[in-house]
Amino acid sequence: MLIDWFTVIAELVNFLILVWLLKRFLYEPVLKAIDEREKKIASELQHAADVEKEAxxxxxxxxxxxxxxxxAHTQMIKDAEQEAVEEKRTLLNEAHREYDALRMRLQETLKHEETSLESRVTDRISAEVFSIARKVLQDLSGSSLEAQIADVFCQRLRESDPEDVAAMKDAVSRKSLNPLVRSTFPLxxxxxxxIQAVVRDVFSIDTQLxxxxxDDMVGGIELSMNGHSVSWSVRSYLDSLEKMTAELLEGAE
Structure with a gap:
């Protein structure tokens, strides 16, 4: 069988033309579309990856x-709790201080009232004692209470200790003012x-008294000079009476 080379060559040329045409008008657009699609998909994947990374x-x-x-919320709660504890402690301390101050004021007020009451009671007792003693002395001996107190005071001067006598003499020698005699009542x-005569005899003092x-003398007389004094009053008896009364009241409670 004879080969028709012209036909073979023509078919080969036609095949090459067909391949070129397919590549030119079919394969290249398809490959280009596929490549663009791949790039788009890659871009979308990258965008999605970026979005995911950003998310x-x-x-x-x-x-x-x-x-x-x-x-911060936990710290704020802790700070608020600590502040509340400190505020509570501060308020309690202030309340305790105010309570202590109030208690001290009340105690001072009660003590002052007690002292004032004791003073009034003592003064009242003293006045009543003087009144009764004055009446008794006048009824029994016809002498006054003042005279009896002066006699007791003079006796007290005569019984002075040698040290008191020496101290009084020394005080008179160093003091420009004359010795002072104070009494609850006018003498x-x-x-x-x-009294002047007794002082002269006991202390060898010739100066005028x-x-x-x-008012602070409770039924008594006092001789004083430069911090040294000799006195007698019913205060000691009233103090003993007051102490005895307090002991009786405490025993009754």
Whole structure:
């Protein structure tokens, strides 16, 4: 069988033309479309990866912020609790101080009232004692209470210790003012002369005595000079009576 080379060559040329045409008008557009599609898919995948990465980053940031908020909230609660505890402690301390101050004021007030009451009671007892003693002395001996107190005081001067006598003499020698005699009641001229004579005899003092009345003296007379004094009053008897009364009241309670 003879080969028709012209036909073979023509078929080969036609095949090559067909291949070129397919490549030119079919394969290249398809490959180009496939390549563009792959690029688009890759771009979308990259965008999706970027979005996912950004979402993860935002999620981490949100978690960090939430954790920081929780920590801050916890710290705020702790600070508020600590502040409340300190405020409570401060208020309690202030309340205790105010209570102590009020209690001390009340105690001082009660003590002052008690002292004032004791003073009034003592003064009242003293006045009643003087009144009764004055009446008794006048009824029994016809002498006054003042004269009896002056006699007792003179006796007290005569019984002075040698040390008191020496101290009084020394005080008179170093003091420019005359010795002072203070009494609860006014002393008559005769009583003043009697006391002056006793002082002269006991203390060898020739200076004229000064006489004054003193409300703080409770039924008594006092001779004083430069811090040294000799006195007699019913205060000691009233103090003993007050002490005995207090002991009786405590025993009754």
């Amino acid at each position: 993860e980053s935002r999620l981490i940031e949100l978690q960090r912020k939430n954790e920081a908020f929780d920590n 008559s001229s005769s009583l003043q002369e009697r 000064r006489f004054e009345e003193g």
